[in-house]
Amino acid sequence: MPDETRSAAPIVYTIRGCDACVKLLRKWDAEHVVYEERHVELSQNVLDEARRYGDLVPIVVWPDGRVEQGFGDTIGCFI
């Protein structure tokens, strides 16, 4: 299992300005969910890491290895 899935908190790959990402993090913040945010637009390494899990952000990697893409009623942002 890749290192990034061993975190005790979910890892969420986001893009600044992605509406679905903003909505997810607003919800989590309101629910006091602890998470680690990784910005894919800032680093090719992080973007490549995110692409191992999916095609559109937000991508959530849960501590148990489950992966979820997108959020809300739109398809999300393709990366």
Next chain:
Amino acid sequence: MPLATTAVTHPQFKSARFAQGLSYADFLAQATVNRDKFDESYRSVPLTDDDLSFFRKVAGLPHGPAKILAIAEAWCGDVYRELPTAVRIAEATGMDLRIFLRDENPDIMDEFLSNDGKSRAIPVFVFYTADLQYITHFAERSASAHAGLALAKDEAIVRLNLPKTATFGNLPDAERQAFLREVIARIKPYLDQWRKDAVKEIRELLSSALKVPNAG
């Protein structure tokens, strides 16, 4: 979205502001991601000789397109697939292409929103005359791509035996993820065709706006 609408005001762009846009080389230089994707798309731009002939013809008209304003961000898949097409059109015709980053230029982005003013979809290519009179613009991806995405959703609903009313927003997480994966798998084979369709749509937009035949 379908063919670009004219619901926005499109104030005449000021020459000084236009000149502040990035060249393609500067855009790539500031990009932290996807330079390889841009290079790959640039090498495979689906412009035919007939397309290039058409764009050169309209660029030669007295009030034809002389400038292209592009709104983009390097992280966006639609941008790295489509922006190189606008770059190659500009290079082939002598049009001046200037790129504005979406998230640093919200006032410009707000003039070209998609989805009934709800989406800041990119890329956007705005064609102007030499004196920056608005001609037309293309946003995000071709109408065929939007139709293809809608069809993929319908087919995925049938394939996964989901309720006909299923949307990304009303399914439990597990079913939602399966739905997304199925839709993505169905649209991936069409991405190259949709790049060709975008060229076709840009031709149609210019032909219609300039009232000239859509012929090379």
